[in-house]
Amino acid sequence: MSLRKKIADSETVLNWAARRIAWYIRLVRKHSSWQRIGYEELDALVDQGEPVIVVLWHQRLAQSPYFFPLDKARICSITSAARAGSMVGRVQKLFGMDTIAMSSRTRHVALSRAVLGKMKQGISIGIAADGPRGPERVSSTVPLVWARSSGKRVFGITYSSRHATEAGTWDRLLLPRPWRNEGVLICREWTETVPRKASEDQIEALRQNLEQHMNDITAEADRMVGREPWVPES
Template sequence: MRLSKRILKSDMGQRLLSHLAAFYVRLVAWTTRWQIETGPVDRLVEEGEAAIGAFWHGRLLMSHLGWKAEQPRIHMMISRHRDGALIARTIGHLGFSTVDADSKTGGLNALRAMKRCLDAGDWVAITPDGPRGPRMRAKAGTIKLAQLTGAPVVPASVAMSRRRILNSWDRFQLALPFGRGIIRCGEPIRVPRDADADTLERARQALEDALNGLTGELDRRCGVPVVEPAPQAMPETDTPATDSPTAPAARSA
């Protein structure tokens, strides 16, 4: 265990593992029969509108296939920890760029960086339940970014008929080769710049519901058990909800 941790922490170990992970992702992509249903994204791209892609942390693997090479640049927010660094390297091998999210600053630097990306006409991608959960429960950061920039949020998910669900906090979906996969996007969620606290909460809940609805629908269509969200946390009375953004966004090669 200690040896494996040392290897994972080392620069050489991360380089090797990221190359292997990228090769595996390409293998699964090449051997899977895909249904790509990204009409809402295609319409926004056609209209020249930058947007925020959102998907659960557990569905990160293979989600990049919903983005076409000829579409605008997309940047993925990745948290600053050991696993995040490995994910960032892997994403880089697949032709995507990343924005570093430092949870120690509350994600403020990442939000500013992603605002700059959106202002430049690029897209960004976020896992609203990252980097530590609770699973499939949206934090406020994605909605705050939408309010700050005026960019719509596009919920998306991916499901595989051949997969392994890991016993991690996010119930990570490890895609397996030679199956069927579906990627689907929902309708954009827009947040007014002058939204009050109640409006922001309704938008956050709408995003969470849309993502869970998509994920459950795609799991059922693939004939696999539906992964359920973590139990609802008891509401806090004194402390406002905060977001520690994770992961995504990227650029197609």
């Protein structure tokens, strides 16, 4: 094993990097002005001890520790077992979130069983609908499967920031400036119902509907802070 790989796989190095990323996220939060919009319904469910499914875009992960009221309830984030996904999980754990690492070898049945088990314990579930490798802003059907199996309500959550940079990653990860910034968090329920015996065509139509829902609230957040909304390539 090369020295570079040993360093990259070192628990000490990985934990140090996770702490630095968490420090940056907290710095952005502390020194920015934030609006929290549309959370009334989700907050009410959390107060009742009712778990929900939270959906986000991978691009908006940088403020995900503040998407859910962690002071009131638990949420489990689904991350990738690969190095980048593992780092996301390490960072989220520092904020008090649970995580389930999903590897390419994990069977969907096994993952769904673990997720449904969490929800039966009253723990909400969070997932990047286009993660962990994209394509960017193309939703998977996974949130639909979990909504159908659990009967739990689905909330799309996103954020945007007036001063931010897009990283050169597949998802164009949005990185807010940590000083004198303005941001907005938007939470909005996806109100479609997934039939127990939905056909492939119905599932595809619902997948596209969820995708549009996420794009709509993200564009709304961008416009609120003066950012140009994302437009899909034709």
